[in-house]
Amino acid sequence: MRSSRSAVILTSLVAIAAVLAGCATPASPSGTGPNETAAPIVAEPDVVSGEGSTGFPGIAFPIPEDAKSVVITFECDGSDGFSVELGDSMALRQSPLGGTCGEPTDLAWPILPATGETLSVMVTGEAAWSATPTFSTEEFAYDRELEADCTAFAAVYSALTNADSGFGHYGAFDETEWRARVDAATQDLAALAAASHSGIRSELESMSATLASDRVAGQSMAGVDDALGRVTAACNANQTPLVISAEFGG
Incomplete structure (x- = not known):
């Protein structure tokens, strides 16, 4: 290998x-x-x-x-x-x-x-x-608009995951900080969805709307499993998978 x-x-x-x-x-x-x-x-x-x-x-x-x-x-x-x-x-x-x-x-x-x-x-x-x-002998045909959305969404996903992990698992900050982090990530997701021209725009819009509704502390992405699954599958098929940057843990 x-x-x-x-x-x-x-x-x-x-x-x-x-x-x-x-x-x-x-x-x-x-x-x-x-x-x-x-x-x-x-x-x-x-x-x-x-x-x-x-x-x-x-x-x-x-x-x-x-x-x-x-x-x-x-x-x-x-x-x-x-x-x-x-x-x-x-x-x-x-x-x-x-x-x-x-x-x-x-x-x-x-x-x-x-x-x-x-x-x-x-x-x-x-x-x-x-x-x-x-x-x-032809190169793999990446969908570049989808690639850009996958990269940008991975940053939002990382922020939300780190907010949940830092609050719920590591106790690194309180609920006020958790909500501030989720608010910022939700705004980034809304901007991404509004600017998107790729095939995952509707999923980004759906997740953005869900994240903007009532929240349970430590569970920022509750209710978005289906849309997240479709985004993950689309990014995987384009061979531009979601790479998560972990703030906490080894």
Whole structure:
């Protein structure tokens, strides 16, 4: 493997945990992923298959030398959730991608010089699965407006998470400080939603409206789970996952 695992905190791991508990990752509100017109560089892709989870770093997954992006068509038996990771997503600040078994799902990643040639799969029990890659010499087509919104929202999400953690778990400040922090983050979120032109604008607006209503101290994001899940899924599919900056804890 060409890269090592790091301690970068990615909210995609929360989404993957929900998938493996039986909840499908919500579909991205905007079309993201490699250019659909990109010419594949392997006429007959090698299918990688197995039964049950592979663990990390996974199994060998050779990548052609000139590949710059890949779409993996993933299938697995049953109807439970699955997660797939190319190389070491955390080190690359990319995201594992998930879905629900039972029908083929296309999963897309950019390929960087540091991308490890391994594939990690998480499924329930001993479910049989297969992964069919289509590599391309074309770059992964990031949605740049969505990327900007994901980056900006990650800062808001970090502020809210730190407010809840600092007040409720660490006792670092009182409720007055908690409310001041949440007020500031809520204003930032409202400004972000108003300026957004990406596919997650409606989710940002929804969360902004919820955060502006009555609050329970230490639970700033109560009631936004569905919208947050859709934002997380969209950012993950665009391979611009939400990276949280933790103010408290090691």
